Amino acid sequence: MDYRITQGPGLTEAALSGRLTFNDYEKMRLLMRDLGAAPARHVTLRLDGLEFVDSSGIGMLLIVKEEVEQKDKTLDVRGATGQVLRVLTVADLGKVLDLRP
Amino acid sequence: MSDGGGAAEVGPAGGDMALSLSVTTALAHGRPLAAAVARMLADLAPGADRDAVETALQEAVANAVIHGNLGLSSMEVGTAAAMQRYAEALAGRLADPALAGRRVTVDARLAGKVLRLEVVDEGAGYDAVEPRPDQPFGRGLGLVSRFASRCEVRDGGRRLCMEFDL
Numbered sequence: 001m002d003y004r005i006t007q008g009p010g011l012t013e014a015a016l017s018g019r020l021t022f023n024d025y026e027k028m029r030l031l032m033r034d035l036g037a038a039p040a041r042h043v044t045l046r047l048d049g050l051e052f053v054d055s056s057g058i059g060m061l062l063i064v065k066e067e068v069e070q071k072d073k074t075l076d077v078r079g080a081t082g083q084v085l086r087v088l089t090v091a092d093l094g095k096v097l098d099l100r101p
Numbered sequence: 102m103s104d105g106g107g108a109a110e111v112g113p114a115g116g117d118m119a120l121s122l123s124v125t126t127a128l129a130h131g132r133p134l135a136a137a138v139a140r141m142l143a144d145l146a147p148g149a150d151r152d153a154v155e156t157a158l159q160e161a162v163a164n165a166v167i168h169g170n171l172g173l174s175s176m177e178v179g180t181a182a183a184m185q186r187y188a189e190a191l192a193g194r195l196a197d198p199a200l201a202g203r204r205v206t207v208d209a210r211l212a213g214k215v216l217r218l219e220v221v222d223e224g225a226g227y228d229a230v231e232p233r234p235d236q237p238f239g240r241g242l243g244l245v246s247r248f249a250s251r252c253e254v255r256d257g258g259r260r261l262c263m264e265f266d267l
Contacts, residue, residue: 022163023130025188032181052136054159055244059176059237060184066237067181083152090247091240 001027001050001057005034012038017049020057028060032067043068048079053087065097076100118145118211126170126222127201135159138207146211148267153248154216160241161220161261162205169222169259170203171195179237215250216265226257 001024004015014031035043045064053061061077068075076098080088088099120141124134139155167173171194176187194200203223210217232239242261245252249263 019133019136021133021159022167025184025191029181029185029188052155052159054156054163055240056163056238058240059179062237063179063181063184066179083156086152087156087244090244 003027003031005038007038007040010040011042011044012040013044013046015046015049017051019052020050020060021052021054022056024057024060028064032064035064035068035073036071041073043073043075045075045077046079047077047084048081050080050084051082053084055091058087058091058093061093062096074098117213118209120145120209121206122208123204123206125201126166126203126205127195129162129166129205130195134205134207135162138209142209142216146216146267148214149216149265150248154218154265157245157248157252157263157265158207158218158220160245161218161263162207164241164261165205165220165222165224167191168227169224170205171200172224174227175232175236175239177236177238214267216267218263218265219260220263221256221260224259226259228258229254 001016001018001020003017006013006015012035014035045061065075078100080099088094093099122138128134135155135158139151139158142149142154143151168175171191173190173194176183206221208219208221229242230239242254245261245263250266251264253262254260255262
């Protein structure tokens with residue numbers, strides 16, 4: 001998995017790409033570090049470029065949410081498609097994450 | 102395939118298909134094994150739901166690597182600090198040649214309209230436990246049961262059998 005962060009007025013956007021799986025703990029730790037250090041109050045995770053996610057990846061997304069909210073920020077998740085959208089739907093992540101198109 | 106600690110056999114192209122692939126835990130952790138197998142099966146069994154096969158196979162391989170051969174339980178606490186400790190524990194176990202060298206075997210068989218996959222590890226086995234709703238991890242077997250037509254855990258957790266109706 002790779003990510004790219006862009007900053008805008010009041011918004012930090014992190015675009016994920018590739019595959020988010022059980023060997024991405026270190027990458028996600030770095031992502032959380034960078035999101036925590038960003039000044040904006042709202043964070044958007046863009047998943048348009050993510051082609052595959054497994055249950056470990058789901059867990060990491062939930063930890064991102066937890067860590068972002070611990071810093072009094074809000075989070076939404078956008079752009080999931082294909083296998084990623086299918087897994088997030090099957091796992092009922094819409095009840096926990098703010099999933100947007 | 103023998104480079105990187107793997108071995109594969111492919112059966113006859115016509116009629117039933119049998120594929121057996123055996124790799125080290127290190128390779129199964131570091132390379133997209135499920136994606137590679139799913140890509141091959143998509144060509145050999147075109148009626149299969151490729152995303153479903155790859156998703157279920159990925160979970161089975163992850164279980165075999167992390168819970169089976171490396172002997173780690175699911176992370177129970179959902180914090181970045183816990184995730185870092187887990188990543189360090191995982192790296193520590195992968196650095197042990199005895200654990201990293203344990204095999205993960207994927208067997209695939211196509212018989213008529215059913216694709217059958219089995220993933221086997223060399224660990225001590227484990228008892229699958231349903232995760233609490235607030236636990237971020239531990240959803241792997243639940244995903245397998247949703248994406249496979251049928252699944253069964255055997256040999257004390259060392260063998261995960263999945264069937265996909267084509």
